[in-house]
Structure formats: structure tokens, C-alpha cells
């Protein structure tokens with residue numbers, strides 16, 4: 001898997017407003033996509049977008065505040081009504097299964113599909129919590145008012161491209177030997193010639209990583225999780241003169257986030273989770289020139305993954 005695009009369904013903090021829905025975003029791998037947080041109304045935004053619920057395979061919930069969670073039961077129930085029945089993995093703080101069970105129990109809904117729950121207890125250091133053939137997920141507890149996790153998708157690096165024409169020229173038989181070269185093994189042909197993988201396979205292709213950090217004050221855990229990530233999604237709730245409010249409510253100001261991203265040496269920063277006190281101009285005016293690309297996201301907005 002390689003990230004192709006990011007899409008923002010909701011970019012507001014706390015409560016929906018006329019212009020911003022509450023938190024939800026997609027990481028798109030073309031044939032499947034992952035949802036990060038699921039505030040109320042997310043399913044309508046998904047329906048309006050090019051994203052199909054039938055390709056959604058993993059859902060990550062950062063924490064249980066309503067603006068990140070209340071859309072989840074509705075989304076799962078809708079997928080069932082649409083007949084979507086492939087396996088779904090939900091990664092969230094401990095209690096997610098009990099929450100969904102109670103909603104579905106009181107509403108008399110029986111969810112038939114297989115849901116694989118990964119429930120997390122607080123994590124003091126960045127820890128591997130999930131391994132897939134194409135990526136691993138690291139999580140750490142951030143600093144918010146309730147337990148909140150940051151997630152990092154460490155993508156598996158991709159092997160280089162096999163040059164079929166060159167392999168034919170060198171007379172490499174179309175059998176196991178090609179597979180061995182792709183896997184990095186040196187082979188000897190029947191005529192005694194030795195072929196190195198580098199003769200027919202290009203250098204490995206870098207596969208960028210993604211880190212999702214929302215609803216947190218400034219804390220060392222962010223850097224521990226995000227250091228060296230290529231794409232960083234970060235909350236950006238308040239303006240720079242609201243540091244005290246940010247501290248009390250467990251959030252960050254624009255200036256704090258720019259500092260965090262710079263120290264973490266990220267390549268691209270995506271800002272979201274904006275307080276409804278401010279419109280876009282306030283946030284835009286606080287963005288400073290930095291050695292990385294910065295996107296102020298908005299609802300129904302996509303960013304192509306080009307790194």
C-alpha cells in the first residue's frame with residue numbers, strides 16, 4: 001500500500017458550524033481507505049465525496065470526545081444497510097466495543113459483519129499496536145482532558161522495479177530465479193554467470209509515513225511519535241494569543257504546532273480541528289514560512305500525496 005491522497009470530511013473543533021463539520025479525515029490508498037475519527041455527520045460527508053464505504057477497511061478513533069466519535073455507530077449501521085460485509089478493523093481507546101454494543105443494543109440493531117477491535121490502554125511510549133502486511137501502526141497517549149492517542153502509520157518500504165527487458169537480455173530464465181532477484185538474492189545462471197539484484201532491480205522506492213495527532217497540548221509524546229514522519233496531520237485549535245485557553249482545554253495554538261512540526265522535521269503539515277471562534281483568515285495570517293509544506297485544510301478538501 002502507498003498513500004495516494006488525504007481527504008477532509010470535517011475540520012471543526014468541538015461542535016459543527018455552518019462551514020465546518022466535526023473531525024473526520026481519510027487516508028486513501030486507492031483500492032482501500034482508512035478513516036481517522038468519525039464525528040457526527042461524517043457519513044453524509046462520505047456520501048458527498050468520491051469515497052465509497054465499501055472500500056473502507058480501517059477506522060482509527062483518537063479519543064471519545066463526541067466530535068471524534070458520535071458518527072461511528074451511524075456509519076457502521078449504514079454500511080450494514082448497504083450490505084457491506086467485509087472485515088473491518090477499529091483501533092481506538094479501550095471501551096469502544098462496549099460503547100458500540102450499548103448503542104446497538106438499545107436500538108435493537110444486530111451488526112452481522114466481523115469487526116476486529118484493537119482496544120488500547122494508555123501508552124507512555126510510542127508502541128507498535130498493529131501489524132499489517134503493508135504497514136505497522138504505532139500509538140502513544142497524548143496530553144488531553146481524557147485519554148487520547150496519536151497514531152503513526154509506518155508504511156512498508158517498497159522493493160525496486162524489476163526490469164523485464166534487461167532480464168530477458170541477460171538471459172535470466174522466467175522461473176524462481178527472477179523472484180529470488182526481487183527478494184534481494186544473488187543468483188548463478190546455468191552457464192556460470194552471476195547476476196546481482198542491482199543488475200535488474202532498481203533501488204527501493206521510498207514509501208512515506210503518516211502521523212495523526214489531534215486533541216493534545218504540547219507534550220514530548222508528539223515529537224516521539226511524529227519525528228521524521230513525512231506527512232503530519234495536526235490539530236490547530238486556537239490562535240497564538242490563546243495559549244492559556246489551549247493549555248486548559250488540552251489543545252494547541254498555531255504557533256505551537258508550527259514549532260512542533262519543525263522540531264519533528266516533517267515534510268508536510270496538514271492543519272485541522274479549528275475553533276469556531278475564528279475563520280480561515282485568522283489561521284492563515286498566523287502561518288509562517290517553514291522548511292516544509294503547510295496545508296490549512298477545510299471540509300470536503302483533498303490533498304494529493306506527492307512526497
Ligand SMILES: [Zn+2]
Pocket residue numbers: 013014023065067068215273
Ligand atoms: Zn476535538
Ligand SMILES: [Zn+2]
Pocket residue numbers: 063065144215
Ligand atoms: Zn477532545
